[in-house]
Amino acid sequence: MKKKWLMLGGTLGISSVMMITTGVSAFASTSGYDAYKSALKNTRTIQNVAVQASASLQDNGNVLASAAGNFKISLDKQAASGSANVKANGATQSVNFYKQKDQTVLKTNSNDTYYVQQERDKGKNKHEAKETLDPQISQQVETVIDALVGNLKDYVAVDAKTDGSKEITAQLDNSQLPTVVNAIAPIVIKHASNHERDGEKKDNNDAKQLPFNRDVLQGSTPQLSQDIKIEKVSFKANINAANYIEHQEADITVSGKDASGTAHQVTLHLQANLSGYNTTTPDTIDLSGKKVQQMDNRHHGKFHDDNE
Numbered sequence: 001m002k003k004k005w006l007m008l009g010g011t012l013g014i015s016s017v018m019m020i021t022t023g024v025s026a027f028a029s030t031s032g033y034d035a036y037k038s039a040l041k042n043t044r045t046i047q048n049v050a051v052q053a054s055a056s057l058q059d060n061g062n063v064l065a066s067a068a069g070n071f072k073i074s075l076d077k078q079a080a081s082g083s084a085n086v087k088a089n090g091a092t093q094s095v096n097f098y099k100q101k102d103q104t105v106l107k108t109n110s111n112d113t114y115y116v117q118q119e120r121d122k123g124k125n126k127h128e129a130k131e132t133l134d135p136q137i138s139q140q141v142e143t144v145i146d147a148l149v150g151n152l153k154d155y156v157a158v159d160a161k162t163d164g165s166k167e168i169t170a171q172l173d174n175s176q177l178p179t180v181v182n183a184i185a186p187i188v189i190k191h192a193s194n195h196e197r198d199g200e201k202k203d204n205n206d207a208k209q210l211p212f213n214r215d216v217l218q219g220s221t222p223q224l225s226q227d228i229k230i231e232k233v234s235f236k237a238n239i240n241a242a243n244y245i246e247h248q249e250a251d252i253t254v255s256g257k258d259a260s261g262t263a264h265q266v267t268l269h270l271q272a273n274l275s276g277y278n279t280t281t282p283d284t285i286d287l288s289g290k291k292v293q294q295m296d297n298r299h300h301g302k303f304h305d306d307n308e
Contacts, residue, residue, distance in 0.1 A: 032158035032168045037142070039166075039239040043274070046244070048074040050276035051082075058267045059222055064088065072282040081283040098285045105285055114287055117295040152178075164241030171234040186228035189254060222264045224256035231255050231265065247273050 054068040071082030080099040085092065098105040102119045155176060159167040174182065231253040238247040249271035257263050 032156045033153055035158065035166055035239065036168055036237060039237075039243050039245050042243045043245045046277050047076040048072070048276070048278055048280040048282075049274050050280045051272055051274055053270075053272040055271075056269045057221065058269075059264050061265075064221065072276075072280050074280065074282050077282075079282045079284075081285075098283065100282070100284050105287070113291045113293050114285070115293050115295055116287070166239045167236065168239070169234075169236045171232065173232045174229055177230060177233070182229065185230050185254075186256070189228050189256075190225060222256075222258050222262075222266060224254070224264060224266070225259050226257045226261075228254065228256035242277075244277055245274060247271070 049072075051071045051073060052069075053071070054066070056066040057064045065086070065088035067084060067086045069082055069084035071080060073080045078099070081097065083094065083096045085094045094109040096107050096109075104117045104119075106115045106117075107113070152170075152172070155172050156168065156170045159169075161167070232251075233253075234251045236247075236249050237245055240246045249269070251267060251269050253265060253267045255263070255265045
């Protein structure tokens with residue numbers, strides 16, 4: 001079962017990291033590309049950081065959904081805390097989360113219950129994390145990204161400031177995007193939309209077990225089925241004088257028609273601000289005397305009350 005709300009806190013935080021660690025870097029020029037990679041590698045050495053992230057989804061200029069969150073992440077202590085708010089379909093949901101020791105704690109603003117999920121195999125997770133961060137694998141990934149840069153490096157602007165900071169920007173329209181992207185994107189977008197909705201239908205029964213309405217985003221995004229194409233992609237990154245990435249934002253605009261033939265122009269905006277490099281400590285929660293409900297991993301997110 002897809003645990004949207006179980007992962008919501010992490011989702012906004014991770015989306016910030018993903019903007020740092022994925023192919024967005026391919027939009028830099030030769031000098032900008034090198035500068036970005038240097039800042040990327042330096043930023044990834046951070047052991048703890050504060051992240052302020054937000055996202056919004058628009059259709060034909062109208063805001064369909066938005067999300068915002070504040071997070072404190074500690075990689076060295078494998079801990080995190082934060083809060084997130086999502087607005088969609090006229091509804092607002094808020095959740096606080098704490099990742100501490102071997103458990104994740106979630107609490108919505110709508111009730112006083114703390115939902116706790118225990119990690120099943122911490123040793124395995126550590127092993128997987130070690131493999132993911134293997135230097136050889138990182139180098140291989142970097143080599144692949146370098147190979148994919150191609151002519152995209154021609155569409156960048158790098159502004160070096162007098163204080164040692166840099167701003168890297170790029171904007172590509174449909175005609176500037178590689179042919180393979182224009183060919184594959186409509187298939188991926190259509191498949192993702194159909195898969196998401198099919199998955200939601202299959203999970204309807206399990207959704208009733210959750211304390212959160214994880215379907216708050218369902219139906220927000222138009223289901224494009226024809227004439228789909230990426231109209232434009234833009235990106236901006238600010239690198240401070242200490243060579244840390246402190247701000248990133250990206251926009252992608254997709255056009256197409258739904259099954260009824262109605263035209264849509266959908267824009268997704270993501271942005272993240274990083275601060276408190278190596279000086280951030282995640283908040284913790286003391287569950288003593290509080291109403292606690294355990295989430296059973298074996299039943300894919302179903303709950304049972306410790307007091308029952």
